[in-house]
Amino acid sequence: MTETAPRPTLEAVAARAGVSRATASRVVNGGDGVREPLVERVRRAVEELGYVPNQAARSLVTRRHDAIAVVVAEPETRVFADPFFALQLRGISKELTAHDNQLVLLLTEGRDDHARVGRYLAGGHVDGALVFSLHLDDPLPELIQRAGVPTVFGGRPGWSDGTSGVVYVDSDNRGGAREAVRHLVGLGRTRVAHITGALDQTSAVDRLDGFRDVLADAGPRLVVEGDFTPAGGERAMRELLDRCPDVDAVFAANDLTAAGALRVLRERGRRVPDDVAVIGFDDMLPVAEQTDPPLTTVRQDIEEMGRLMARLLLRGSASAGVVLPTTLVRRASA
Amino acid sequence: MTETAPRPTLEAVAARAGVSRATASRVVNGGDGVREPLVERVRRAVEELGYVPNQAARSLVTRRHDAIAVVVAEPETRVFADPFFALQLRGISKELTAHDNQLVLLLTEGRDDHARVGRYLAGGHVDGALVFSLHLDDPLPELIQRAGVPTVFGGRPGWSDGTSGVVYVDSDNRGGAREAVRHLVGLGRTRVAHITGALDQTSAVDRLDGFRDVLADAGPRLVVEGDFTPAGGERAMRELLDRCPDVDAVFAANDLTAAGALRVLRERGRRVPDDVAVIGFDDMLPVAEQTDPPLTTVRQDIEEMGRLMARLLLRGSASAGVVLPTTLVRRASA
DNA sequence: AGCCGGTGTGAGAGCGCTCTCGGCGCCGTC
């Protein structure tokens, strides 16, 4: 951690350009109200000296940091390791970069980390926070709200009834689920089942609600609880086949679950989609394209969600929740 | 982006504790050379006021930032979207957190971004950088080296001959490949093929070298180039079967490639592992465990790689390259 | 010619912190 070479200060730039520090500062910050010849001189001095503003000094007086925190509260490896998060990050990064903001990443696991993150955010080190907290009982969101930092949530927080002033970006889980189920019904399937996600997450609940919107009369036999993992999908699919051997379609809460289900179906000799049609959710490419057969699924534009979150935060928009549309991607499984 | 409530300053803490600002500062920074009763008073004042040091002010004078940048140069969605990167990030995050450092994430795609990152790093906003640059011809690493920021690379940079003073952390790609191939040979396989990764990445080259270490006499017929993607694996596997129908084992450069190969093998009616044994690389769980049959593969401790990178950077260690061991994970495919 | 509004520029204060340095009290030593 050695020191880098001494960097030129604004003072040096001003001296070289033959102007005052104040004028140099003005030019560096856009150059409004400075006459052209001086602007030019200062610009050249900046160039020649390789001047880069000292962000710390600037923050000290402006009280802005041009940095936002991305908080990922994820106790489980699973979600963290899936491409979902990576894609959102990418969207966020693009938007932040476009506005010259830095991205400070805070990963948490466990209670101590919560306190740490709370302290960090309350410490005013960043101008805002993007928070991913997927579990209903997660204490982190509240902690963050209390820190008084502008915040946008990724996915509807469980405790938000939708209009409590919480800003979030979510995809249309319910609508996407409806579309998937309608598609199955449209295929002429009469025994359509649903394997849910982990029901402590709003996305899982919303997808289940979407399923019920279309098949309000679906017996409890046809709804079995999963947990968003392939293993959960396998278990649920087995249970489903035992309870209801004549099932002819399955809407799985996500692609991983669908992948598990597909495996069990093959193992039990059911042909997909001939005997049983299967639809997933997410369009997680490495999974959805690699299943056998390739998975029909509901796509959400994950990267766009990230972008939008960043945009909302930077704009300081006070809008409540934003819900992005989903689209059905037809492949071979349904 | 509204202002947060005015935060207490060190001055305020000092006043409340009845000491000077200097003493308060000393206590906040460890409390050496301050007598116990005063330490106690200051600590209480900090507590009561909810004081959090202003990092900007501190950086301004110390010229340290307690922040390091993680630079991910990844033009392609593929690598970014795989769990590999996420796990490394997690390892890095843990280590940094333990040392009270922040993680600034810089994602780049394209030349403009390179310049931006170069400027940022040269700007002295962070104390160091962890760089992931997987391609041989990537200009970014050089750019960064020139920025004069302490840097640790993730994976051996292509232009590093190993002892040029470049600090990096890699896993033992070559050794892992050897182990995999030896395992196949040990199974009695006599026609062992290799589907390579994208050969503009050192990891792919090293794995190929490992293959050749064991099977120096493997004809060129048995080595076919892939690109680390499932599609590439499929293509390569087809080519392999055409060229050499009696192949009885395949060492694929990574799990995704292996997954593609498995699909083609099934399609062509080859049984795995009976007719053809398959081994992957990475032990990327969502993939390796979900293939049919579950994939035997070479595991690398990705999270530990991340940790180690961070540790090396923070310690300012000048050691050159560190290579982590791999282990063969036996599942059903070989 | 004198006044006035507007526009450009410079001087200087001060953001919140760290760190050096000098002072002061207390100990041990002769």
Added chain:
DNA sequence: GACGGCGCCGAGAGCGCTCTCACACCGGCT
């Protein structure tokens, strides 16, 4: 009992920047 040394504390400078404010200057008006 005087003195050097050491340990603890406070005063104050200054990190590099922004921003307010005063001032200089210019043109157009009376």
